[in-house]
Amino acid sequence: xxVSVQEVPGVGSEEPVHQEPTGFWRRYIFSVDHKMIGRQYLxxxxxxxxxxxxxxxxxxxxxxxxxxxxxxxxxxxxxxYNVLITMxxxxxxxxxAMPMLLGGFGNFLIPLMIGARDMAFPRLNMLSFWTIFxxxxxxxxxxxxxxxxxxxxxxxxxxxxxxxxxxxVNWGLNLWLLAHxxxxxxxxxxxxxxxxxxxxxxxxxxxxxxxxxIVWQELTAAVVFLLSVGPLIAGAVMLLMDxxxxxxxxxxxxxxxxxxxQHLFWFFGHPEVYVVLLPAAGLACEVLPVFCRKPLFGYRWxxxxxxxxxxxxxxxxxxHMFVSGMDPRLAMPFSITTILISVPFAxxxxxxxxxxWGGSIRFATPMLFALGFLAMFICGGLTGIFNGSAPANIPLxxxxxxxxxxxxxxxxxxxxxGFAGLYFWFPKMFGRMLNERLGKVHFWxxxxxxxxxxxxxxxxxxxxxxxxxxxxxxxxxxxxxxAVNVFITLSAIGLILAQVPFAFNIVRSLRAxxxxxxxxWEATTLEWSTASPPPHDNWGETxxxxxxxxxxYSSPDAGEDWLPQDRLLALKP
Amino acid sequence: xxxxxxxxAEISLERAHPSYVGIWVWLVLxxxxxxxxxxxxxxxxxVVTLIFAIAAVKAGLVALYYMGLRFERGVIYAMAxxxxxxxxxxxFLLLPDFVFHHH
Amino acid sequence: xxxxxxxxxxxxxxxxxxxxxxxLASEIMVFGGLIASYIISRMGGPGWEAEAHHLSVPxxxxxxxxxxxxSLTMVLACAAAERRDxxxxxxxxxxxxxxxxxxxxxxAFEYSGKIAAGxxxxxxxxxxFYYTMTGLHGLHVLAGIVVNTLFFLGAAKVVxxxxxxxxxxxxxxxxxxxxxxxxxxxxxx
Numbered sequence: 001x002x003v004s005v006q007e008v009p010g011v012g013s014e015e016p017v018h019q020e021p022t023g024f025w026r027r028y029i030f031s032v033d034h035k036m037i038g039r040q041y042l043x044x045x046x047x048x049x050x051x052x053x054x055x056x057x058x059x060x061x062x063x064x065x066x067x068x069x070x071x072x073x074x075x076x077x078x079x080x081y082n083v084l085i086t087m088x089x090x091x092x093x094x095x096x097a098m099p100m101l102l103g104g105f106g107n108f109l110i111p112l113m114i115g116a117r118d119m120a121f122p123r124l125n126m127l128s129f130w131t132i133f134x135x136x137x138x139x140x141x142x143x144x145x146x147x148x149x150x151x152x153x154x155x156x157x158x159x160x161x162x163x164x165x166x167x168x169v170n171w172g173l174n175l176w177l178l179a180h181x182x183x184x185x186x187x188x189x190x191x192x193x194x195x196x197x198x199x200x201x202x203x204x205x206x207x208x209x210x211x212x213x214i215v216w217q218e219l220t221a222a223v224v225f226l227l228s229v230g231p232l233i234a235g236a237v238m239l240l241m242d243x244x245x246x247x248x249x250x251x252x253x254x255x256x257x258x259x260x261x262q263h264l265f266w267f268f269g270h271p272e273v274y275v276v277l278l279p280a281a282g283l284a285c286e287v288l289p290v291f292c293r294k295p296l297f298g299y300r301w302x303x304x305x306x307x308x309x310x311x312x313x314x315x316x317x318x319x320h321m322f323v324s325g326m327d328p329r330l331a332m333p334f335s336i337t338t339i340l341i342s343v344p345f346a347x348x349x350x351x352x353x354x355x356x357w358g359g360s361i362r363f364a365t366p367m368l369f370a371l372g373f374l375a376m377f378i379c380g381g382l383t384g385i386f387n388g389s390a391p392a393n394i395p396l397x398x399x400x401x402x403x404x405x406x407x408x409x410x411x412x413x414x415x416x417x418g419f420a421g422l423y424f425w426f427p428k429m430f431g432r433m434l435n436e437r438l439g440k441v442h443f444w445x446x447x448x449x450x451x452x453x454x455x456x457x458x459x460x461x462x463x464x465x466x467x468x469x470x471x472x473x474x475x476x477x478x479x480x481x482x483a484v485n486v487f488i489t490l491s492a493i494g495l496i497l498a499q500v501p502f503a504f505n506i507v508r509s510l511r512a513x514x515x516x517x518x519x520x521w522e523a524t525t526l527e528w529s530t531a532s533p534p535p536h537d538n539w540g541e542t543x544x545x546x547x548x549x550x551x552x553y554s555s556p557d558a559g560e561d562w563l564p565q566d567r568l569l570a571l572k573p
Numbered sequence: 574x575x576x577x578x579x580x581x582a583e584i585s586l587e588r589a590h591p592s593y594v595g596i597w598v599w600l601v602l603x604x605x606x607x608x609x610x611x612x613x614x615x616x617x618x619x620v621v622t623l624i625f626a627i628a629a630v631k632a633g634l635v636a637l638y639y640m641g642l643r644f645e646r647g648v649i650y651a652m653a654x655x656x657x658x659x660x661x662x663x664x665f666l667l668l669p670d671f672v673f674h675h676h
Numbered sequence: 677x678x679x680x681x682x683x684x685x686x687x688x689x690x691x692x693x694x695x696x697x698x699x700l701a702s703e704i705m706v707f708g709g710l711i712a713s714y715i716i717s718r719m720g721g722p723g724w725e726a727e728a729h730h731l732s733v734p735x736x737x738x739x740x741x742x743x744x745x746x747s748l749t750m751v752l753a754c755a756a757a758e759r760r761d762x763x764x765x766x767x768x769x770x771x772x773x774x775x776x777x778x779x780x781x782x783x784a785f786e787y788s789g790k791i792a793a794g795x796x797x798x799x800x801x802x803x804x805f806y807y808t809m810t811g812l813h814g815l816h817v818l819a820g821i822v823v824n825t826l827f828f829l830g831a832a833k834v835v836x837x838x839x840x841x842x843x844x845x846x847x848x849x850x851x852x853x854x855x856x857x858x859x860x861x862x863x864x865x
Contacts (some may be wrong), residue, residue: 120691120695188699188702192695195698196698199694200691227655227702229702231705234707235709237808237812238804241797246797248801248804249713249801249804255800256801257671257717260671260713267663314659326670327670327673329669330666590755593748593751597747597748600747604859608733608864610864611733620865621865624860624864624865628856628857632853635852635853639852640845641846649694656701656705657704657708659708660704660712664712667712668716671717671720674720
């Protein structure tokens with residue numbers, strides 16, 4: 001006789017998961033509660049954002065005013081510049097973007113949005129946070145070891161990274177590799193948790209196609225990360241062996257090939273950018289319908305596009321390598337796949353625009369940031385089409401055009417999508433409302449400073465300014481462009497300062513903000529059916545049951561212009 | 574009625590399984606076959622194909638019977654097979670740069 | 677006749693199994709990445725067979741036999757746990773642990789022999805891959821031994837929650853499958 005263990009929706013959510021903690025340590029530090037862990041991830045990403053932002057300030061000052069004394073850093077030589085650019089990229093991608101978008105929002109939202117009481121593996125969840133916390137410490141430690149922090153670029157290309165003598169950095173780069181390994185482990189744990197939870201613990205009636213879109217995006221990001229990081233872990237082990245065990249996997253002098261590192265890195269590196277982007281797009285997709293009072297247009301199409309993007313992301317990676325010396329016969333196939341991957345994202349963008357069309361728009365701060373995501377992402381996506389085509393890539397690779405492209409695509413996600421999410425869910429997370437006026441000031445300053453910083457970079461790139469040089473004035477052809485560099489640096493400083501109203505808003509609202517009701521935005525997803533902040537077990541006595549999809553706005557069946565997922569309508573006589 | 578169901582569920586916790594020792598015998602035989610195959614005076618690529626086919630069968634036996642894939646639903650199969658497909662794809666796409674030396 | 681398991685432990689068992697399989701999917705990519713790199717590097721570089729001849733096929737065959745048998749004892753331990761057979765669980769787990777240690781012991785013997793002969797990871801590309809692949813695999817074996825030891829020490833609990841040792845079993849079999857491929861890749865090809 002066989003046993004068939006069915007996914008019985010609701011079985012998970014009815015099981016007592018863990019006791020309400022007492023005492024400071026269990027409640028705030030070693031918590032197994034997904035809501036607290038989500039907040040911890042957000043705090044970590046905020047702290048590391050300060051580090052990453054400071055590095056950006058330093059490298060931008062050096063570029064604008066080369067070989068002058070940088071306030072707070074001193075004189076920056078080429079080696080130090082390499083450290084700044086390396087650590088800025090590494091910190092921002094792996095210790096800011098991912099903890100915020102996946103660890104923070106994913107952890108906080110997924111159980112609430114599916115009607116569960118916690119994640120499938122709460123203790124593994126706690127371990128995942130403390131793992132990345134340790135990884136952050138390892139990364140920060142690399143600044144103070146002899147030889148300084150990693151200076152091989154955030155991509156760690158061999159052979160520069162493969163022999164300590166080439167960068168002059170020994171322990172710093174080893175710790176850099178170790179920090180990556182640790183944070184990979186952390187996100188693997190998190191990914192396992194997200195996927196298992198969504199597969200097995202949805203509330204009664206919460207079928208897959210009733211999930212809010214952000215959940216789909218988080219799950220796809222988890223799968224994409226899970227399946228793409230392996231070869232880079234293998235490569236990182238090989239690189240570490242090159243550095244400390246005398247092997248030559250990536251060093252030509254010993255029979256190795258630097259190209260192998262690039263392939264292994266980008267096999268992960270490209271899917272990774274979608275791991276960052278998809279949740280951010282999901283955050284914006286959640287906010288738009290609420291503030292248009294209209295259902296999300298093309299929900300299923302966005303889900304299918306998400307799958308398509310996830311799948312295609314595995315076969316586009318060599319567009320980072322068109323000029324690397326890779327076999328030129330690979331250029332065309334990868335150009336084609338790269339152009340193809342713009343299609344699902346175009347569908348998403350069109351669906352978001354169609355959601356707005358005819359909507360009754362409320363311009364609250366979360367909505368402003370969601371609209372900002374849409375606009376900035378379109379810009380970034382458009383330049384991606386140029387970069388992805390091999391012939392166009394040849395003059396553009398390694399220039400500031402690329403820097404502009406990825407900041408438009410990544411920061412549209414992390415900044416605009418992330419802030420949309422923060423302003424939207426802050427009441428739910430902390431039980432307080434944020435100040436609307438400060439929020440709007442934050443938005444406009446950020447939007448203007450962001451574009452002032454990164455838009456001119458397109459022209460710098462087209463004019464031939466290459467990346468990773470510490471002193472543009474060393475190149476006579478770049479001297480006429482220096483005014484642009486100064487403008488960008490001043491705008492970048494403005495962008496950093498533009499975050500002050502946000503920080504002030506957070507701190508003040510946490511202490512003295514208006515207490516938040518359960519559903520201040522009149523939204524339909526499950527997390528708004530419970531208190532702000534939710535009780536320890538999320539739902540109290542009875543977990544919700546779900547009767548409809550997540551975007552029932554302006555439905556003729558309801559008295560108001562919104563209908564929650566868990567409200568049973570009275571049967572009409 | 575409900576106690577019958579509970580009882581049935583209780584005793585059925587011990588899932589039907591194949592002869593684990595029987596599978597082990599096959600694994601050992603296949604291992605020996607693989608070692609012997611590597612000594613055969615055949616063309617090198619034929620030998621390589623043979624020993625990896627044997628390895629694939631061994632892996633399949635362990636996966637299907639020891640890891641229980643035989644009794645699982647499609648999504649678990651996908652979790653095993655999709656990564657394999659990706660690894661195969663990666664290997665193929667690396668061939669031009671490292672095997673079919675174009676330079 | 678099928679029984680739908682709705683006992684309270686069943687949901688946890690199901691979650692655990694799903695979780696472990698996701699983890700194994702990511703591990704397939706790790707070893708797969710390493711193996712793919714080895715395959716293309718070897719196909720693209722001459723003279724690797726000559727280096728490989730320094731390896732001892734009989735010793736590795738013994739190790740393969742050891743690991744295969746440890747998979748048998750592991751799955752028997754899981755079956756014993758389902759039967760609530762405490763003695764069986766202890767016995768078979770202990771066998772698995774001992775066999776795992778034997779595997780590592782032979783590996784250590786192999787390594788020390790090579791190092792004494794002056795064959796180091798940096799000696800040739802083949803050896804770089806050999807040490808890295810078997811080293812990473814060995815670390816995974818060690819982790820499995822640690823987990824199995826924890827199960828052995830807490831066997832009474834294991835018998836109450838058999839799905840836990842089943843999760844450990846899935847991991848252990850995976851480590852065995854990786855070796856099933858490493859053996860021909862490094863020793864036989």
